[in-house]
């Protein structure tokens with residue numbers, strides 16, 4: 001049949017399905033887009049013509065629409081996503097940040113930026129980058145390093161292989177991430193004879209890859225030979241729907257479980273083997289056991305520096321790693337014994353092979369004792385404080401209660417991700433109640449990410465926890481939530497700027513330089529007191545009214561000044577059904593402490609400032625604990 005490239009593409013997208021464990025669903029829930037001359041007459045025309053096949057949603061910012069797709073994809077365990085169409089130039093490059101986020105977090109999103117004319121006849125067109133030495137380069141080449149597959153459709157026929165390749169990558173659990181198919185504006189509207197079969201319904205089956213028997217056998221042998229094994233659960237456990245298998249392994253063997261940011265909630269917090277967060281933002285329970293573990297079994301984790309506390313978390317001189325991962329790239333990290341396979345199948349196989357074996361009783365008991373003690377610490381931290389402003393930990397406690405068993409909390413950057421990692425009590429057995437984007441930790445992800453989650457799981461309450469800094473980076477998508485009636489609850493926490501970076505700055509011997517929104521009363525730079533107790537000099541009142549801002553975007557807005565008012569506002573917001581913003585000011589200086597952990601951020605080696613020199617000394621001391629984890633998996637003790 002003869003149709004334009006974009007008409008064929010829209011019909012193709014509507015016909016794609018994905019299947020796992022016998023469950024089959026459409027892969028694309030719809031297409032988000034913002035139109036300009038680079039996609040209006042192509043993608044825009046096709047989406048209008050086929051509105052019944054692929055629903056179109058208008059976004060307010062191209063970066064945000066990629067975040068919506070990511071939030072959706074993560075909530076659906078990567079079994080669905082949105083396509084995103086943009087014009088050429090700035091509309092396209094606005095999506096580059098979203099693409100990086102998707103690829104780093106291994107979340108499938110399909111990006112369809114417009115591109116300059118394939119014929120090059122009218123060049124240079126509006127918004128075109130001219131590269132004197134390379135006629136084939138456009139701004140869309142920025143997508144190459146942040147995409148798992150990139151194609152530019154320079155002839156209509158190229159659509160067919162490119163679309164099929166795009167689908168293979170999007171549905172490949174090891175390879176998935178951003179896929180970019182750049183569409184020159186002239187090619188978008190060109191007609192061609194679409195080959196038979198291209199538009200037929202197609203199902204991409206995700207098979208659960210079993211581990212190699214020999215690798216499994218070695219892993220079992222290694223586990224049996226150790227006394228203090230520890231599992232670190234990553235996002236892969238949740239994506240693979242392996243939370244029940246993880247729990248069964250923990251029950252059968254007594255091996256305790258720590259969790260990365262993406263893996264948080266893989267085991268409910270009330271399980272005796274649940275150590276909760278591990279690493280730089282880890283709990284005392286997880287970090288104490290990590291320090292002594294002689295075998296670390298990473299499941300579906302990519303071992304970011306936060307998870308390993310910059311390679312200081314595991315201190316046993318002979319510590320070894322087993323990495324269960326569907327991606328060989330991650331399975332090989334830390335010179336681990338690579339067990340390449342699906343998390344669920346592999347965890348089930350491990351449990352079977354370890355039948356009757358249990359880890360050292362004393363180790364399991366210690367884990368349970370530490371976990372219980374830390375649970376008491378959490379209750380203390382989230383409890384309201386006497387007098388003064390509310391603290392963010394209290395806000396987290398209130399959201400945790402409002403979320404109950406099935407609500408979802410969403411966050412990405414600032415001080416809240418670390419506090420959530422430490423404080424959240426995970427209750428959903430499938431691990432879908434905790435959604436902190438910490439691969440890219442992208443300010444501005446929170447609101448559109450939350451919208452994507454709500455679109456994927458309308459039956460769940462979605463609580464977006466966003467700092468004032470992150471809010472100001474991307475408030476505009478609230479207008480989309482209002483227009484489309486996407487009922488998220490957005491809790492805006494105002495602490496006068498970048499509290500997290502301010503605290504980091506103080507730890508470097510600086511004084512929160514460049515992290516305040518408010519100005520100092522004396523006209524000098526707004527700085528913190530060295531001990532972190534407050535500002536160095538009084539600050540002027542804030543000129544920004546975030547609640548008024550949210551309200552102006554068409555969202556019902558509630559103001560809370562105490563934790564009790566916040567709890568009431570959260571109940572009211574949940575009952576509302578539409579999007580609601582809840583604003584609360586909190587004490588910028590009341591953070592949750594770290595628990596025997598470290599994060600490698602380098603300090604100036606020379607400085608005139610004594611505080612910086614002292615910070616450097618502390619840094620050099622802390623760095624002594626850093627390890628390489630490079631000993632061969634079957635080899636001798638790790639020396640450094």
Ligand SMILES: Cc1ncc(C[n+]2csc(CCOP(=O)(O)OP(=O)(O)O)c2C)c(N)n1
Nearest residue numbers: 413414415443467468469470497498499500
């Ligand atoms: C897009 C982007 N720019 C910069 C950063 C670095 N950064 C991390 S947290 C942060 C401040 C966040 O401020 P806010 O949302 O108010 O949270 P708070 O630190 O106050 O808790 C900054 C600038 C980032 N993560 N993302």
Ligand SMILES: [Mg+2]
Nearest residue numbers: 467468469497
């Ligand atoms: Mg802030």
